[in-house]
Amino acid sequence: MRKPKIAMIVQRYGKGVNGGAEYHCKVLAEQLAQQCDVTVLTSCALDYHVWENVLPPGEEIIDGIRVLRFPQTGKRNKKVLRRIHRKFRKRRLYQKVLKSVGLLSTFEHWFPATGVVTEAEEFAWASNQGPYLLELIEFLKDSHHQFDALLFFTYLFYPTIYGLRVAPQKSILIPTAHDEPPIYFSIFRKVFDKPKAILFNTLSERNFIHQRFGNQAIYHDITGVGIDVPKFKRVDVTDFVHPDEPYLIYIGRIDRGKGCRVLFDFFLNFLDKNPSFKHLKLVLVGQKFMDIPASANIVATGFVSEDLKWSLLESARALVIPSLYESLSLVTLESMAIGVPVIANERCEVLKNHITDSDGGLLYESYADFEKALFTLFDPTFDLAKMKRLAADYVNARYQWEPIVQKTMAAIAYVGDEHTAKWEINQ
Numbered sequence: 001m002r003k004p005k006i007a008m009i010v011q012r013y014g015k016g017v018n019g020g021a022e023y024h025c026k027v028l029a030e031q032l033a034q035q036c037d038v039t040v041l042t043s044c045a046l047d048y049h050v051w052e053n054v055l056p057p058g059e060e061i062i063d064g065i066r067v068l069r070f071p072q073t074g075k076r077n078k079k080v081l082r083r084i085h086r087k088f089r090k091r092r093l094y095q096k097v098l099k100s101v102g103l104l105s106t107f108e109h110w111f112p113a114t115g116v117v118t119e120a121e122e123f124a125w126a127s128n129q130g131p132y133l134l135e136l137i138e139f140l141k142d143s144h145h146q147f148d149a150l151l152f153f154t155y156l157f158y159p160t161i162y163g164l165r166v167a168p169q170k171s172i173l174i175p176t177a178h179d180e181p182p183i184y185f186s187i188f189r190k191v192f193d194k195p196k197a198i199l200f201n202t203l204s205e206r207n208f209i210h211q212r213f214g215n216q217a218i219y220h221d222i223t224g225v226g227i228d229v230p231k232f233k234r235v236d237v238t239d240f241v242h243p244d245e246p247y248l249i250y251i252g253r254i255d256r257g258k259g260c261r262v263l264f265d266f267f268l269n270f271l272d273k274n275p276s277f278k279h280l281k282l283v284l285v286g287q288k289f290m291d292i293p294a295s296a297n298i299v300a301t302g303f304v305s306e307d308l309k310w311s312l313l314e315s316a317r318a319l320v321i322p323s324l325y326e327s328l329s330l331v332t333l334e335s336m337a338i339g340v341p342v343i344a345n346e347r348c349e350v351l352k353n354h355i356t357d358s359d360g361g362l363l364y365e366s367y368a369d370f371e372k373a374l375f376t377l378f379d380p381t382f383d384l385a386k387m388k389r390l391a392a393d394y395v396n397a398r399y400q401w402e403p404i405v406q407k408t409m410a411a412i413a414y415v416g417d418e419h420t421a422k423w424e425i426n427q
Contacts, residue, residue, distance in 0.1 A: 004412055005037040005146065009163050010153040011131055013042040013067055014055070016303070019253070020330050021154045021176040024225050029065050031226065031405050036412070040067045041139065043131040049289065050076055051131040070136040077128050084125040122187040126161045133159050140166040148416035155191055156182060164194040170415045171195040176327040177209055178350065189213060196415045199223045199408065201328035204349045219414055226401030227333045232310040240283060240299050240312065246378070247281035248343070249316040251309065251331045254300070255289040259322030259345060264293050266370045271297055283316070285309055318343050318361070318377055326350045333399055336360050336391035341384070343373050360391025
């Protein structure tokens with residue numbers, strides 16, 4: 001008897017990597033390592049904007065997981081990306097009409113979304129989107145027979161787009177997908193038709209992908225991710241916030257693409273209109289990819305230790321998630337798990353579902369909604385303790401590791417060698 005041998009392919013991996021899908025891959029790898037022989041295949045990059053080879057190529061062990069790193073080849077050409085983006089987005093009149101009434105996905109197999117992008121241009125887009133890991137793809141071609149299953153994380157990047165073509169019969173896609181512009185590019189129809197199995201994070205993600213690509217016949221399940229609150233050491237946070245001053249917290253990439261520009265505008269507008277909240281702070285935890293407004297009420301910590309991150313989160317009045325595009329939002333679930341309410345962007349269906357299904361937070365779309373949410377949270381008559389309890393109950397009931405690992409192992413068995421009885425699978 002032996003453990004199944006699996007490869008997990010992801011664009012970035014490591015303790016210093018700031019990204020939801022990458023963190024999802026890491027924690028799942030550590031859980032699966034109890035039943036599988038796990039190898040992670042990834043890049044040498046830390047920054048997803050440029051994919052610079054910062055970490056050395058080759059093998060290392062991270063928290064007990066074998067990691068093989070491959071270098072990015074060449075540099076990302078944003079001009080090529082922009083040019084092909086424009087061609088991808090070009091639609092004929094009938095396509096625009098179908099999209100306007102919500103039927104483009106239904107009829108797109110009869111009316112292709114584009115006819116203007118060549119296969120060479122699709123490759124150019126994927127390689128410039130990055131990370132362009134030609135050596136990783138060659139490794140898969142030479143060595144995929146060593147693995148019983150290949151698990152690909154995130155539909156969007158080159159290692160998944162071209163890695164899925166190597167051995168689709170033993171491939172599992174964990175797409176972490178949502179309704180965003182690139183998923184309408186024609187190249188992704190091939191991606192979502194390739195794998196033998198797909199594991200989704202949420203029901204809304206599954207429904208969207210099935211409507212978009214009509215691939216219901218592919219083996220699939222909804223797994224998500226387990227949420228474990230670590231036994232963190234509570235540390236002093238007064239370098240960033242005064243003990244008597246309330247604050248909101250944002251954790252993640254500080255990026256326009258995550259909605260941070262709008263968050264800053266709404267927050268500063270709120271302070272201008274409501275002088276009684278002059279002591280309210282917005283604490284930002286994470287790597288900066290955009291300019292942050294100069295304000296005494298906005299505090300940027302950069303990367304911090306896990307102990308400090310959890311200590312800051314625990315003491316916050318609420319976590320704010322302004323993103324339009326999320327496939328699960330681990331930080332939302334972590335916040336709810338320790339009873340910190342979440343103020344989330346209502347235009348993101350995944351976040352909206354977390355809040356409406358739990359009653360563990362508040363939603364906003366406009367500035368008026370944002371202002372109302374803050375008034376509610378700071379209203380002395382509002383039952384904040386109940387909201388905290390409902391948030392924690394929601395995560396405890398839905399995001400436990402045991403069923404997630406069981407579902408993932410079932411998918412691994414499905415795509416693996418037909419003699420699965422030789423594996424030591426603990427159900």
